[in-house]
Amino acid sequence: FATLKQSAQSGAPLYLQLRKSIEDAVNRGLIGPGDALPSERDIASKADISRVTVRKAVQDLVKGGILVQRHGSGTFVAPRMERVEQSLSRLTSFTEDMARRGMAVRSAWLDRGLYAPSPDEMMVLGLSSNELVARVARLRIANDTPLAIERAALSASVLPDPAAIGSSLYAALETTGHRPVRAVQRISAANLGDDDARLLEVPPGIAGLHIERISYLASGKVIEFTRSIYRGDAYDFVAELRLS
Numbered sequence: 001f002a003t004l005k006q007s008a009q010s011g012a013p014l015y016l017q018l019r020k021s022i023e024d025a026v027n028r029g030l031i032g033p034g035d036a037l038p039s040e041r042d043i044a045s046k047a048d049i050s051r052v053t054v055r056k057a058v059q060d061l062v063k064g065g066i067l068v069q070r071h072g073s074g075t076f077v078a079p080r081m082e083r084v085e086q087s088l089s090r091l092t093s094f095t096e097d098m099a100r101r102g103m104a105v106r107s108a109w110l111d112r113g114l115y116a117p118s119p120d121e122m123m124v125l126g127l128s129s130n131e132l133v134a135r136v137a138r139l140r141i142a143n144d145t146p147l148a149i150e151r152a153a154l155s156a157s158v159l160p161d162p163a164a165i166g167s168s169l170y171a172a173l174e175t176t177g178h179r180p181v182r183a184v185q186r187i188s189a190a191n192l193g194d195d196d197a198r199l200l201e202v203p204p205g206i207a208g209l210h211i212e213r214i215s216y217l218a219s220g221k222v223i224e225f226t227r228s229i230y231r232g233d234a235y236d237f238v239a240e241l242r243l244s
């Protein structure tokens with residue numbers, strides 16, 4: 001921080017210069033996840049700048065998810081998210097995937113109910129306009145970290161009471177003999193909008209993955225049409241490729 005005052009002539013506001021130098025220190029590994037930042041007063045006196053400037057830089061980095069502030073104990077470099085490596089070749093549920101990793105799974109409900117289907121729900125699920133669609137929208141959370149927002153749509157004839165699925169949609173489908181056996185999954189890049197970012201507890205605008213899954217029963221009938229937003233900073237999707 002000591003060189004900060006000398007470079008003040010460079011034009012950029014001091015708080016931006018400080019922000020950058022802290023960011024650089026994190027990126028270069030000089031300070032790592034969980035490390036405490038020196039106190040506001042220490043940084044201000046070392047860099048010979050005001051505490052207000054330090055506070056502004058630090059608050060920006062907290063908003064950006066680079067630092068975290070813990071009440072009473074100070075400011076720390078944010079813990080790095082353990083990335084989830086997810087196979088693309090098996091048709092599994094979120095609950096199964098996380099349980100296999102020994103993670104505690106939980107969901108927060110965003111929506112569950114019966115609705116008149118949208119045109120794309122009608123098309124994908126093969127519903128007519130006088131049938132209803134069951135929507136199940138959840139924030140999926142593992143070890144207290146929100147990882148994805150999943151919005152599933154199914155025919156109301158297979159899921160007449162969406163509120164009754166309990167913690168796993170696939171487990172509920174299994175009990176009625178509707179567990180899918182095949183799925184087509186499409187993954188595309190999407191920057192997170194403000195609402196999704198707030199739910200996923202990440203800064204708005206960071207990279208996300210939009211995942212659409214259409215899954216089928218053995219009979220070939222579509223059973224599930226799910227559109228999800230996964231955190232781009234939390235997932236690696238992995239598929240094994242073979243020369244055929």
Ligand code: GLP
Nearest residue numbers: 093094095168169170171213226
């Ligand atoms: C995965 C899939 C979703 C599916 C869900 C079911 O996350 N991407 O398409 O609906 O699993 O998970 P669960 O059985 O835990 O509700």
